[in-house]
Amino acid sequence: xxxxxxxxxxxxxxxxxxxxxxxxxxxxxxxxxxxxxxxxxxxxxxxxxxxxxxxxxxxxxxxxxxxxxxxxxxxxxxxxxxxxxxxxxxxxxxxxxxxxxxxxxxxxxxxxxxxxxxxxxxxxxxxxxxxxxxxxxxxxxxxxxxxxxxxxxxxxxxxxxxxxxxxxxxxxxxxxxxxxxxxxxxxxxxxxxxxxxxxxxxxxxxxxxxxxxx
Amino acid sequence: xxxxxxxxxxxxxxxxxxxxxxxxxxxxxxxxxxxxxxxxxxxxxxxxxxxxxxxxxxxxxxxxxxxxxxxxxxxxxxxxxxxxxxxxxxxxxxxxxxxxxxxxxxxxxxxxxxxxxxxxxxxxxxxxxxxxxxxxxxxxxxxxxxxxxxxxxxxxxxxxxxxxxxxxxxxxxxxxxxxxxxxxxxxxxxxxxxxxxxxxxxxxxxxxxxxxxx
DNA sequence: CTCCAATCGCAACTCGTGTTGCGTTAGCCT
DNA sequence: AGGCTAACGCAACACGAGTTGCGATTGGAG
Numbered sequence: 001x002x003x004x005x006x007x008x009x010x011x012x013x014x015x016x017x018x019x020x021x022x023x024x025x026x027x028x029x030x031x032x033x034x035x036x037x038x039x040x041x042x043x044x045x046x047x048x049x050x051x052x053x054x055x056x057x058x059x060x061x062x063x064x065x066x067x068x069x070x071x072x073x074x075x076x077x078x079x080x081x082x083x084x085x086x087x088x089x090x091x092x093x094x095x096x097x098x099x100x101x102x103x104x105x106x107x108x109x110x111x112x113x114x115x116x117x118x119x120x121x122x123x124x125x126x127x128x129x130x131x132x133x134x135x136x137x138x139x140x141x142x143x144x145x146x147x148x149x150x151x152x153x154x155x156x157x158x159x160x161x162x163x164x165x166x167x168x169x170x171x172x173x174x175x176x177x178x179x180x181x182x183x184x185x186x187x188x189x190x191x192x193x194x195x196x197x198x199x200x201x202x203x204x205x206x207x208x209x210x211x212x213x214x
Numbered sequence: 215x216x217x218x219x220x221x222x223x224x225x226x227x228x229x230x231x232x233x234x235x236x237x238x239x240x241x242x243x244x245x246x247x248x249x250x251x252x253x254x255x256x257x258x259x260x261x262x263x264x265x266x267x268x269x270x271x272x273x274x275x276x277x278x279x280x281x282x283x284x285x286x287x288x289x290x291x292x293x294x295x296x297x298x299x300x301x302x303x304x305x306x307x308x309x310x311x312x313x314x315x316x317x318x319x320x321x322x323x324x325x326x327x328x329x330x331x332x333x334x335x336x337x338x339x340x341x342x343x344x345x346x347x348x349x350x351x352x353x354x355x356x357x358x359x360x361x362x363x364x365x366x367x368x369x370x371x372x373x374x375x376x377x378x379x380x381x382x383x384x385x386x387x388x389x390x391x392x393x394x395x396x397x398x399x400x401x402x403x404x405x406x407x408x409x410x411x412x413x414x415x416x417x418x419x420x421x422x423x424x425x426x427x428x
Numbered sequence: 429c430t431c432c433a434a435t436c437g438c439a440a441c442t443c444g445t446g447t448t449g450c451g452t453t454a455g456c457c458t
Numbered sequence: 459a460g461g462c463t464a465a466c467g468c469a470a471c472a473c474g475a476g477t478t479g480c481g482a483t484t485g486g487a488g
Contacts, residue, residue, distance in 0.1 A: 008435070008484060030326060034475080044437050049476065107380060108325050111318055112244060121383035128382070155382070156374055156397055162381050163373035166321060168342070169335035179406065183370055186404040187397035222454060223465070248445080258467050263446065 015041040016048055017062045024059070025098045029105035034058075056113035059105055063119040071130050079138035080185055083157045086131055087177035090161045094172065100165075107166060128154050135188075147194040156184035156193075229255040230262055231276045238273070239312045243319035248272075270327035273319055277333040285344050293352035294399055297371045300345055301391035304375045308386065314379075321380060342368050349402075361408040370398035370407075 019041035023032050032055055038045040052058040074085035094100040106123070109116035132150035139148050160180040164170040187193055233255035237246050246269055252259040266272040288299035308314040320337070323330035346364035353362050374394040378384040401407060 007486085012436080045475095046438080046477085047436055050435085104325055108322060110383065111322050111380075117383055120381075124382040152393075155377060158381075159373040159377035160370055162377050163369060166380055167334075167372075167376050168338040168369070169324065169331055179366075183401035183406050184397070186406055187400040190400040190404075192393065192397050192400055221456085221465095226466080259445095260447085260468080261466055264465085 012041070012043055012047065013051070016043060016051075016058070017065055020058050020062045021066075021102070024062075024105050025101050028101045029108050032059075032105070054113065056109040056116045059109040060113065060116035060119035063106055063116075063123050067119075067123045067126050071127060073130055073133045075134070075137075079134060079143050080181065082134035082138075083153075083181035083185060084178050086134070086154070087157055087161060087181045088174060090158060091172050091174060091177045094161075094165050144188050145191045145194060148188050148191075149193045149195045152193045153184055153188045156187060157181050226255070226257055226261065227265070230257060230265075230272070231279055234272050234276045235280075235316070238319050239315055242315045243322050246273075246319070268327065270323040270330045273323040274327065274330035274333035277320055277330075277337050281333075281337045281340050285341060287344055287347045289348070289351075293348060293357050294395065296348035296352075297367075297395035297399060298392050300348070300368070301371055301375060301395045302388060304372060305386050305388060305391045308375075308379050358402050359405045359408060362402050362405075363407045363409045366407045367398055367402045370401060371395050 016037060019037045020032070023037050023040060027036070034048050034052075034055060035045050037058070038048045041048075048058070052061065074082045074089075076082050076085055093103070106116070106120050110120040111117075128151045131154045135144065135148065135150035135153050138144045139146060139150070144153075157180055160183070161172050161177065164172050164176065230251060233251045234246070237251050237254060241250070248262050248266075248269060249259050251272070252262045255262075262272070266275065288296045288303075290296050290299055307317070320330070320334050324334040325331075342365045345368045349358065349362065349364035349367045352358045353360060353364070358367075371394055374397070375386050375390065378386050378390065
């Protein structure tokens, strides 16, 4: 997608990656074969095989392409609202069989291929950073203790949902999302997620919030 | 394993399931083929194919067999110590390539087969129930608010670790385990994990802890 | 405009997984 | 102990994913 309109190579690459997404949504990871992807992309299967050794590398490449796609972080006015919105979006995605097929395939592929594992790591790192904006905002608004690890709070918010979905196989709903967000928030408010030592006065990188209290 | 010494069928079944575990540890999910399992079990491959249609069903059956194996919940004297011990065990398991192969295979198999998904769900439900004992103890000792959802506290303790391991691909260590346990505990102590309504006096199913305070 | 290198399409092939039919063996029941 | 049924071993086969060699096409450079 970087050089979308370009030489034949770029055109073929884009067509194949698009076809991969489409096949993934339609048939899931299991039904994903190189032949089907090639057929949908209007390309011969050898072309696909020559460029991507396995399906997992194909998924990894497709994920890389979509990583830099903009993802708008919610802005409800409060951290609590924002975190619940983030958690709710996860619930919504996994409630739709078509949409949940993509992350499921990514997780599966990452368990098979180191390259896919790397792509997945990069993808979630980017997403976490984008989502962490709501936390950084909250710290500036004194809603949360200064020095709160923004990404860690995002992790704690999402983790219980993914845990249920991928590990225990338990259902998730709006109540689950709300509970996860509130629990994570409780830890943050208790000062358990501070990056720098919280036991005493330190040379903090930013004491603006504290200073403003005086 | 239920009727270990029995007819030929039971013997073959046990041999195959044992071989499945051994192959899983040695070669991982990817290297797991029916032929290898059959060879190690001293059985012909058609015998395996006739009983278990796919590898995933084989893994599911092996998981079922190991579900009722006793798992000793830690008892350090405090909930915090117990939860950290539980979290630490997860870190330890996934630090060992051989031991992490099993849960990884289970998660992969569950994404492929409904039968494996069910086996995984049952397994974690049993584990959660066993681990929840430390929480129930803590509630009785008044370390935690009465009505605290024991299993939910266990979920919140484990979730951030599994999230890093399976989803984001970030590393886990003792510090991660400790932080997860403490964060979950903060939510529980804040009364966010109560099963019954916490906003006022209710007809609670069990007010023993409250009664004892008088 | 022409040539050249890279890439693609095509068909035939290899190889491993999973299947099938049949003969054989083991365990249980009277 | 003898027979009966269910399960197993074996070999041959079917099928599809992935590979390979070669000719054809594309897009850019001089």
